[in-house]
Amino acid sequence: MARRAGSDGIRTEAAIREAALRLIARHGYEAMSMRRLAEEIGLGAAALYRYFPTKQALLFDLLRAHMEELLEAWGRARLAAPAPAIDRLERFTRFHIRHHLPRPDGVFLSYMELRSLTPENFAAIEGMRRSYEQGLIEILEDGQRDGTLDCIRPRLAARAVIASLTGITTWYRAKGPLSPREIEDTYWNMIARMCGATKTERATCSTPA
Amino acid sequence: MARRAGSDGIRTEAAIREAALRLIARHGYEAMSMRRLAEEIGLGAAALYRYFPTKQALLFDLLRAHMEELLEAWGRARLAAPAPAIDRLERFTRFHIRHHLPRPDGVFLSYMELRSLTPENFAAIEGMRRSYEQGLIEILEDGQRDGTLDCIRPRLAARAVIASLTGITTWYRAKGPLSPREIEDTYWNMIARMCGATKTERATCSTPA
DNA sequence: GCTTGAAATGAACGATCGTTCAATTAAACT
DNA sequence: AGTTTAATTGAACGATCGTTCATTTCAAGC
Numbered sequence: 001m002a003r004r005a006g007s008d009g010i011r012t013e014a015a016i017r018e019a020a021l022r023l024i025a026r027h028g029y030e031a032m033s034m035r036r037l038a039e040e041i042g043l044g045a046a047a048l049y050r051y052f053p054t055k056q057a058l059l060f061d062l063l064r065a066h067m068e069e070l071l072e073a074w075g076r077a078r079l080a081a082p083a084p085a086i087d088r089l090e091r092f093t094r095f096h097i098r099h100h101l102p103r104p105d106g107v108f109l110s111y112m113e114l115r116s117l118t119p120e121n122f123a124a125i126e127g128m129r130r131s132y133e134q135g136l137i138e139i140l141e142d143g144q145r146d147g148t149l150d151c152i153r154p155r156l157a158a159r160a161v162i163a164s165l166t167g168i169t170t171w172y173r174a175k176g177p178l179s180p181r182e183i184e185d186t187y188w189n190m191i192a193r194m195c196g197a198t199k200t201e202r203a204t205c206s207t208p209a
Numbered sequence: 210m211a212r213r214a215g216s217d218g219i220r221t222e223a224a225i226r227e228a229a230l231r232l233i234a235r236h237g238y239e240a241m242s243m244r245r246l247a248e249e250i251g252l253g254a255a256a257l258y259r260y261f262p263t264k265q266a267l268l269f270d271l272l273r274a275h276m277e278e279l280l281e282a283w284g285r286a287r288l289a290a291p292a293p294a295i296d297r298l299e300r301f302t303r304f305h306i307r308h309h310l311p312r313p314d315g316v317f318l319s320y321m322e323l324r325s326l327t328p329e330n331f332a333a334i335e336g337m338r339r340s341y342e343q344g345l346i347e348i349l350e351d352g353q354r355d356g357t358l359d360c361i362r363p364r365l366a367a368r369a370v371i372a373s374l375t376g377i378t379t380w381y382r383a384k385g386p387l388s389p390r391e392i393e394d395t396y397w398n399m400i401a402r403m404c405g406a407t408k409t410e411r412a413t414c415s416t417p418a
Numbered sequence: 419g420c421t422t423g424a425a426a427t428g429a430a431c432g433a434t435c436g437t438t439c440a441a442t443t444a445a446a447c448t
Numbered sequence: 449a450g451t452t453t454a455a456t457t458g459a460a461c462g463a464t465c466g467t468t469c470a471t472t473t474c475a476a477g478c
Contacts, residue, residue: 009455026324030239034436046438047456055436112321115235156387156395163376164369171368178365186365194403218425243466255468256426264466420478427472435464442457448450 013051015041021062025105029059029116059113060121066106067128073099074135085143086197092136093188096165101180104169111166133158140195150196161191222260224250230271234314238268238325268322269330275315276337282308283344294352295406301345302397305374310389313378320375342367349404359405370400 019040023032034055038045052058077095078088100107110129114122136158143149151157168183228249232241243264247254261267286304287297309316319338323331345367352358360366377392 012455028237028239028325030237031325033434035434043455044457045436046458049437050455116237116240152398153395156392157399159376159380160373160396160399163379164373167368167372167376170372183365186362187369189361190366190369190403193405194399196402221425242464244464252425253427254466255428258467259425422477423475425472425474427470429469429471431466431468433465435462438461439459440457441459442455444455445453447452 012041012043016048016051016058017062017065020058021105021109024059024062024113025108029113056116056118056121059116060118060125062106063110063113063117063121063125064128066103066110067125067132070099071128071132074132078135083146084148085139085146086148086192088139089143089149089191089195089197090188092139093161093165093191094184096162097168097180097184097187100166100169101172101183104172107166107169133162136161143195143197148198150198157195160194164191221250221252225257225260225267226271226274229267230314230318233268233271233322234317238322265325265327265330268325269327269334271315272319272322272326272330272334273337275312275319276334276341279308280337280341283341287344292355293357294348294355295357295401297348298352298358298400298404298406299397301348302370302374302400303393305371306377306389306393306396309375309378310381310392313381316375316378342371345370352404352406357407359407366404369403373400 016037020032020037023037023040034048035045038048048058052061074092074095077091080091082088110125114125117125137154140149140151140154140157144151144154165187168187172178172183225246229241229246232246232249243257244254247257257267261270283301283304286300289300291297319334323334326334346363349358349360349363349366353360353363374396377396381387381392
């Protein structure tokens with residue numbers, strides 16, 4: 001029908017993605033019915049299958065897009081500011097918070113619905129997740145070499161850092177008392193300590209835009 | 210039928226709980242059917258309703274039991290070792306890891322399936338979760354007073370600590386290369402730094418049994 | 419051995435699920 | 449205006465869902 005003039009197909013697909021992200025995050029993958037999803041955007045259920053061949057493909061698409069966005073954005077952010085590992089750790093910390101705060105549903109999905117994926121689909125997403133984690137591990141290991149960080153076990157520290165950072169999205173509310181910047185600063189302080197930051201302990205405000 | 214001699218009803222209920230915990234953690238609450246659950250323990254689906262009036266009641270029961278176990282166990286563990294906040298923080302850290310490592314399904318459930326709860330049921334579980342978190346906040350605040358800890362924001366630090374600790378259950382494997390004790394020690398080192406532990410930085414081995 | 423009460427069953431109910439498909443409508447192109 | 453193509457629909461399929469209930473089976477008390 002394409003009842004709205006501006007509806008060019010791509011717009012509709014984006015609308016499906018947004019609604020699906022919200023509904024799955026709210027009620028879970030199995031609990032979201034294709035009929036309910038279609039109703040959310042004013043379509044019949046059958047219309048969805050013009051954009052996604054299957055419900056599982058839709059879920060995988062959402063998770064893959066979430067991880068690809070993350071990896072691409074971090075790939076861009078890591079380009080600037082080369083040298084000392086401590087500065088790269090700060091960059092990572094602030095990047096992770098800034099990137100995830102506006103995407104709570106995507107974060108929730110990519111943690112909770114991994115189990116709903118086909119084994120092959122799971123492997124693909126898990127690989128991206130590992131790649132992101134590996135980036136942090138290398139920062140921590142470099143810190144050991146250049147002397148700006150001191151972690152006992154970089155692999156465990158990376159997991160602890162990411163877990164604490166990602167946990168922010170479970171309680172952060174935009175109308176809450178804490179600004180993203182305050183959160184960034186507080187977590188950077190904690191993470192710097194946790195990873196044994198030894199230099200510029202006080203000069204933590206070399207913040208990129 | 211009660212085909213097994215030792216089946217006394219209570220045993221059956223426990224078997225239902227165990228199987229439900231495993232199945233929900235594996236596939237999600239909505240994805241677990243009562244028929245599949247019953248089959249898992251060698252019963253017909255109708256038999257389940259002799260033990261739990263509804264699927265929702267079963268989920269709530271699992272989550273409530275998980276939180277009650279946690280609060281009661283922590284209530285016992287916190288009794289010993291009174292004074293310095295830094296020691297209580299170490300006790301909390303090791304307790305949390307030891308308590309949760311053998312309960313990965315319960316942890317996963319109480320994070321992922323909160324959304325599947327009725328509003329009243331959700332409020333009940335959320336209250337218990339807050340109560341546990343509050344216990345940690347008080348330790349961190351006490352540390353500010355007695356000078357053994359130095360957190361900028363105890364409430365945020367508590368969330369960061371719990372998130373990083375709880376995250377352990379997502380990657381820990383009993384057959385993995387890390388022993389629970391190694392994990393405990395590593396995390397206590399990181400958390401002590403993160404919370405600005407100022408005394409006995411090296412004497413971190415006042416470990417309770 | 420008979421009775422009693424609990425434990426479990428198989429069949430069924432209405433609802434909803436993901437998905438398909440022939441038919442229909444709207445938009446784009448000539 | 450007529451033709452083509454993309455977008456959408458309503459109806460339907462078989463399967464499965466949570467739950468109920470009359471009935472049957474089992475274990476124990478007398």
